[in-house]
Amino acid sequence: MTVSFPFSAIVSQDEMKLAILVAAVDPRIGGVLVFGDRGTGKSTAVRALAALLPKMRAVVGCRYACDPADAGVGCADCSTLRGKKPPKSHLVPVPVVDLPLGATEDRVVGALDLERALSQGVKAFEPGLLARANRGFLYIDEVNLLEDHLVDLLIDVAASGENVVEREGLSVRHPARFVLVGSGNPEEGELRPQLLDRFGLSVEVQTPTDLAARVEVVRRRDAFERDPTAFAQQWKKEDERTRKRIVAGRARLDCVRIPDAARERAAQLCTALGTDGLRGDLTLIRAARALCALQGDAEVGDTHLRRVAAPALRHRLRRNPLDDAGSTTRVERAVTELMGA
Numbered sequence: 225m226t227v228s229f230p231f232s233a234i235v236s237q238d239e240m241k242l243a244i245l246v247a248a249v250d251p252r253i254g255g256v257l258v259f260g261d262r263g264t265g266k267s268t269a270v271r272a273l274a275a276l277l278p279k280m281r282a283v284v285g286c287r288y289a290c291d292p293a294d295a296g297v298g299c300a301d302c303s304t305l306r307g308k309k310p311p312k313s314h315l316v317p318v319p320v321v322d323l324p325l326g327a328t329e330d331r332v333v334g335a336l337d338l339e340r341a342l343s344q345g346v347k348a349f350e351p352g353l354l355a356r357a358n359r360g361f362l363y364i365d366e367v368n369l370l371e372d373h374l375v376d377l378l379i380d381v382a383a384s385g386e387n388v389v390e391r392e393g394l395s396v397r398h399p400a401r402f403v404l405v406g407s408g409n410p411e412e413g414e415l416r417p418q419l420l421d422r423f424g425l426s427v428e429v430q431t432p433t434d435l436a437a438r439v440e441v442v443r444r445r446d447a448f449e450r451d452p453t454a455f456a457q458q459w460k461k462e463d464e465r466t467r468k469r470i471v472a473g474r475a476r477l478d479c480v481r482i483p484d485a486a487r488e489r490a491a492q493l494c495t496a497l498g499t500d501g502l503r504g505d506l507t508l509i510r511a512a513r514a515l516c517a518l519q520g521d522a523e524v525g526d527t528h529l530r531r532v533a534a535p536a537l538r539h540r541l542r543r544n545p546l547d548d549a550g551s552t553t554r555v556e557r558a559v560t561e562l563m564g565a
């Protein structure tokens with residue numbers, strides 16, 4: 225088994241870590257977009273978080289790793305088992321599926337199993353990457369270079385939690401609930417604004433400019449590569465604490481209270497920033513609630529809204545010809561005006 229770089233050992237990049245944690249507590253927030261320099265550990269963070277999550281119970285033999293306890297959302301095969309004796313299940317790691325650039329639609333959504341069609345004359349479905357990503361993470365490096373129609377498709381599936389394939393005489397639907405994580409380098413092409421808006425959170429990562437942080441990144445990376453197992457052992461306790469926080473956060477999520485005052489704050493902030501539609505308000509509230517649950521707090525307040533405001537809103541701002549400040553600065557300014565320094 226390969227050892228992942230421990231999540232807790234990732235130096236700085238606090239906003240990226242926070243966004244991924246929040247999305248892991250509440251996947252309904254929508255995907256996370258990570259923009260920034262190469263080599264800033266974007267994919268490392270996703271892999272590290274998935275490795276840290278508790279293994280999930282899955283139906284043995286199910287190609288979508290259905291949860292035996294989750295009534296009503298299983299695939300067609302698992303649904304037919306329902307009501308009978310519980311299916312055999314086993315524990316499997318939370319999947320992180322890489323979507324390579326140049327992947328065909330067949331490979332992504334699944335396709336007719338040609339081999340079986342030719343040899344046995346059976347119309348069988350060969351699941352694609354979306355099937356493998358069910359209940360885990362789908363990671364797209366350089367999402368800004370992916371064909372638009374594929375990005376649209378991924379975002380639709382991520383939002384609905386279901387992959388529907390109607391082609392080549394096939395008619396298949398299967399669960400595909402995953403957290404979409406897209407990374408990109410803005411210098412290599414921008415994402416259409418309509419797509420940006422559909423990602424729940426967006427974060428900006430930078431190569432650390434602080435000398436001590438740079439030295440620490442290299443030191444830890446080197447220690448990990450020389451002896452991954454020993455290195456992971458050093459961070460085990462800290463990772464364990466994070467795991468417990470996520471599990472507790474998920475359990476607590478539906479009990480978190482959102483007072484009207486917090487909803488008003490979110491609306492005021494979005495109005496001040498002129499975000500389009502209501503997706504900003506909704507994401508801001510959901511992200512604040514997930515953060516609240518993660519921290520073990522009972523009620524959403526300004527402190528939560530403040531911390532998630534930039535990741536929830538910065539990619540939803542329209543260009544303002546009278547204001548050339550960056551989007552992060554504009555969000556921070558609006559937060560300060562509304563909630564004080």
Ligand SMILES: [Zn+2]
Pocket residue numbers: 283286287288289290298299300301302303
């Ligand atoms: Zn199933």
